[in-house]
Amino acid sequence: MIGLFGIFRADPEAPADPTSMAKSLAKNFSVESEEARGAALGRVWHPGGGESSRACSSDGNFQAVASGKIFDSPNEDEAAFLLRVVRDNKTEELAAVNGQFCGAVYDRRAHRLVLFTDRLATFPLHIFERNGDVVFATQLHTLIAHPEVPKRADQSAIAQLFTMQRTIGAFTPIAGVSAVPAGCLLTVDRAGSQEKRYWNLAWKVSSKSREETADALALALRNAVARQTEGEKNALLLSGGVDSRLVLAAAPERRLSCWTTASYDTNPELEKARRIAAMFGAEHHTLVVSPQDTLSVLEQTVIESSGLYPASTPMSVFLPSVGKVARAALTGHGLDYTLRGYYLPARFLEIAGSRTRLPILRNLAKRPRGKDVFENLRQGPPRSVIDRIVRRDKRDQWWSGQEAAMDAVLAPWLESDDPYNAWDGFLLHAVSKHYAFTGMMAVRAVCDLRMPAFDNEVFELYLGMPPAWRCSGRVVQLAMRRLSREAARFPNANTEFPADLHPWLEIAGLLGRAALRKLGLNKRPRVPGSIYSAGSWQNIPALYRDEPAHRKRFQEIRGRLDFLAFDLFDTDAVALCIDEHLDGSANHTKLLRQLLTQDAWVREFAITAAA
Secondary structure, eight states: OOEEEEEEOSSTTSEEOOHHHHHTSOTTSEEEOOOEESEEEEEEEOTTTOSEEEEEOTTSOEEEEEEEEETTOTTSOHHHHHHHHHHTTOGGGGGGOOEEEEEEEEETTTTEEEEEEOTTOSSOOEEEEETTEEEEESSHHHHTTSTTSOOEEOHHHHHHHHHHSSOOTTOOSBTTEEEOOTTEEEEEETTEEEEEESOOOOOOOOSOOHHHHHHHHHHHHHHHHHHHTOSSOEEEEOOSSSHHHHHHHHSOTTOOEEEEEESSTTOHHHHHHHHHHHHTTOOEEEEEOOGGGGGGGHHHHHHHTTTSOOTTTTHHHHHHHHHTTOSEEEOOTTTTTTTTOTTSOEEEEEETTEEEEEEEEOOOOSSOOHHHHHHHHOOSSOHHHHHHHBOGGGHHHHHHHHHHHHHHHHHHHHTSSOTTHHHHHHHHTTGGGSGGGHHHHHHHTTSEEEOGGGSHHHHHHHHTSOHHHHHHOHHHHHHHHHHOHHHHHSBOTTTSSBTTSOHHHHHHHHHHHHHHHHTTSSOOOOOSSTTBOSSSSBOHHHHHHHOHHHHHHHHHHHHTGGGTOTTTBOHHHHHHHHHHHHTTSSOOHHHHHHHHHHHHHHHHTTOOEEO
């Protein structure tokens, strides 16, 4: 993945050699670094003009590198901008910056390094500190290539990964390695390191009506997409759902080519995407990914995602085709869990064992705890499975440690006037750690990434929407009508109902269809085989159970569980869960997917022990 790397030495005359980190990077990237004294800065970008820059002051005292894009700095590139704000002590300018980036500036005279993350850490930076020395990198795989960084697993982070499919706060899977917070200037000098937040995630409900907000959102999306599609060779990852459709509807005419993946050519979601592209006269490309082909890219996906849960392994199969012709790829990622409140604590209706999300918030305790968010948003295996596989003497620590970490990370929002925002804070306090973001890492591996959801103009409107509006998703539907009535009326692949159908009417339709299916009067779409899905991706439970290469991999993992346990797991219990899934007596998909990830992570990162 593109990004930055480098070294700061406590002694300004000590050699700083980033060669080992530079050598860890794939040959299809452009890499620039050199050995220096005191500090060395490196960068990696896509050949042919990717989003990366380097700057040096006229007196040679300041050096800067940056990765990513700042959309409102037309007169200076990203590295030059960051160099200026540090040199002239104008860091207050960062609060208004509209971009997705990371950066580093070294002041040789003061022997001071400043690291930058964007507002939401959509471009991550990781650091390892010891005896005043600091090693930093965007990718963990690059960071641990430096010989001074130990390759030990962090037990707390492993617990988070198996329970939540992500890490939170400063935790990373590598012991002693921390993630730089979002909206942060991290200053390192002879006195040590110090964090300063130049922007904080905070909600302030706007005085706009729902209709006025929809009008403003439609305009903001048009402006955001126009900013993010300047130049040529822009692609859109288009599904049959709502979010990418919003981006296409907001785009300047014929500014985007569209790319859709599916596991077979007659997939119904693929057909919807083709029709949506035709609606806007956009060039459309079909990318068929056979489910069994995804295993071959697993290791690379785990590298790209820094060992986090790979939500979209198929993306690493098809995205190289996009990268061959596109300079940048846009995605609707983030619109669901911001503007559409996808992870807010909604109420559910349960009938005959089937749960349907309702577009209204459930009641919260006046002062909820991190445990409440933890239990509601936990995406990993059921608690009963976790308790089964974790060693008995580690269970209390496993759960209490994660609940305490959630309390600490989410405190600013749990203790606010509107604690519903803590649920979004869980996702947004460090976007690049969210389990659904790993597919975005795969995009950055092949071309530059654009996410209109996190454009400042769009995001400020989100911050002004009360949680109830976000939970219903109605503002987004009204904004889509303003962008394109035809696109708004077209069916959503996830529900088969018009995308702008009122949420309560949609609920009624879903319940009615479920009843018809139970009566055998409405059948699900036919698929070519058990490992296929009528959606974009594969049927993962069946893929793990029925596809020979995946079955073989799990049998291999079963034989090396001692190397994956890190004094946390009961290996006999884990082995039995694998057997139960493979013989069809139980469904342990989430556990097996995390095992698949952890196994690749241990091998590719050469992890040797736990701290």
